[in-house]
């Protein structure tokens with residue numbers, strides 16, 4: 001009886017650890033390594049995409065435009081390689097990841113407050129970037 005209880009508690013701890021790993025995966029805590037699969041991405045809404053592209057041009061391209069000399073593009077090129085350096089060239093950004101980065105910032109990137117980019121605009125921006133890659137800017 002005593003043995004049985006002990007082995008049950010060992011099992012319990014193991015499945016707790018497994019559960020924690022699943023929760024971390026589900027929340028995208030694994031961050032940069034987490035990529036969207038085709039099944040997860042909802043069909044893109046054209047109005048949101050146009051709005052998202054405009055917000056991207058306005059707030060993000062100062063640092064994330066393609067080419068050298070843009071701090072965001074340079075940092076991401078260093079982290080992930082040249083073909084993943086510009087955000088518009090990425091095919092693995094999830095909406096949640098974009099929303100998190102925009103609100104919290106990272107390193108040289110500032111976080112953006114709701115008074116700058118409101119929730120609706122942020123959702124459109126996240127939808128636009130996660131629908132990439134975008135070979136040419138859609139606002140031009």
Ligand code: HEC
Nearest residue numbers: 032059060063071072075076098101102106107108109110
């Ligand atoms: C002042 C420059 C600057 C501005 C403006 C800026 N960023 Fe960034 N961004 C950066 C830098 C630098 C990094 C790399 C941070 C690091 O890891 O050190 C980055 C990283 C990111 C990442 C992480 C990409 C990855 O896969 O790790 C995302 C997403 C992102 N930015 C989105 C945006 C969006 C969307 C906007 C516009 C709302 C924006 N950024 C505006 C400088 C900027």
